[in-house]
Amino acid sequence: MIRIAYVIPTLDQSGAERQLTLLASGLPRDKYEPHVIALNRGGYYAQLLKDHKIPVHVLGKRFRLDPLTWIRLRSRLQSIRPQLVQSFIFAANSYVRLPGICPGGSKIVVSERCVDSWKSDWQKSLDRKLAGRMDAMTANSQSVADFYREEIGVSADRLHVIPNGVPGLPVAEPGQLHRELRLPAECRLIGFVGRLAPQKNLRDLVWAFHLFMQSTSSPVRLVFIGDGPQRDSLAQFAIDLGRREIIHFMGHRPDAAALIQDFSIFCLPSAFEGMSNSLMEAMALGVPCVVSNIAPNRELIQHEKNGLIFSVGNTRELAKTLLQCVNAEEFCSQLGKSARDSVAREYSVAALVQRHNDLYQRLLIDSFPDPVTSVEAR
DSSP states (O other): OEEEEEEESOOOSSHHHHHHHHHHHHSOTTTEEEEEEESSOOOHHHHHHHHTTOOEEEOOOOSSSOHHHHHHHHHHHHHHOOSEEEEESHHHHHHHHSTTSSOTTOEEEEEEOBOOTTOOHHHHHHHHHHTTSOSEEEESSHHHHHHIIIIIOOOGGGEEEOOOOBOOOOOOOTTHHHHHHTOOTTOEEEEEESOOOGGGOHHHHHHHHHHHHTTOOSOEEEEEEBOOTTHHHHHHHHHHTTOGGGEEEOBOOTTHHHHGGGOSEEEEOOSOOBSOHHHHHHHHTTOOEEEESOHHHHHHOOBTTTBEEEOTTOHHHHHHHHHHHHHOHHHHHHHHHHHHHHHHHHOBHHHHHHHHHHHHHHHHHHHSOOHHHHHHHO
């Protein structure tokens, strides 16, 4: 039985936490014994993990550099004695690579989820110092792997691209969003799901929607599902443009994935991403997708084949692309069907689990060489 300790800051309802949960609960239990350690707190996914009989340990981290968490993490890992330790997100990725944290002989796998151009100089410097203190790094897209190879100096032989997996999505009763917003069924919804944060370029989406509305008489609304630091400023911008009554902020919704099906168009205008879970969910539901021209999005969307791509920050082009979708309904429906097929074909949860299993086996085989080979070598 191979024991694995997964380490992550929280188990909130977010992308990395979801992928960890899908992975840990999908591993064959006759081969693996997974444990999950949350540095800060539990959250939505803690109960799902417990439902799969996976132990969850919460350490109660309070500060950026918390010596007590260092001690608790080291103690917990010494108790579990895992053959593999896999971490997700910057804080956990840093902690597990500090000297003395992981038990001797444990293989360390660090998981990166985004092209982290947001990182400050000290964070990048720490990443560079710790780059040699791991056995492998997984990246959820080729662009993330390229960033960590070129900007941080992670050696190519330690990098492994393992895309996100998309589970079977819960489906709400069709038209739920329309009913909540008291909109007629024929009203089309342009939607975004995710964190309302600067890197998502959502101010551009609001402005592009404003331009778009000047060119159409169709009933259309813009819907944001999610929360974040820009919610109030985006709402004020909508007021300034005189569009507040047709731009809706739904806040954080645990049923976000199910609500995507009511979108006529899913839009992701981000300046940088890893591999967007919400984009993959929209594709899996057959919703036509309009995305910014960044490398992670291009790994999922082929222009005019399974979605539409516009230049980052070009609001006029985005407005024209949205108008194209609204005016060419049959064409966009076909884009959505192609997107759904590509996700089903390439990004299943089974593939996510199998790719990790293959990586784990390679790492562990390196630790325990074949006895015959060892005898011959001696």
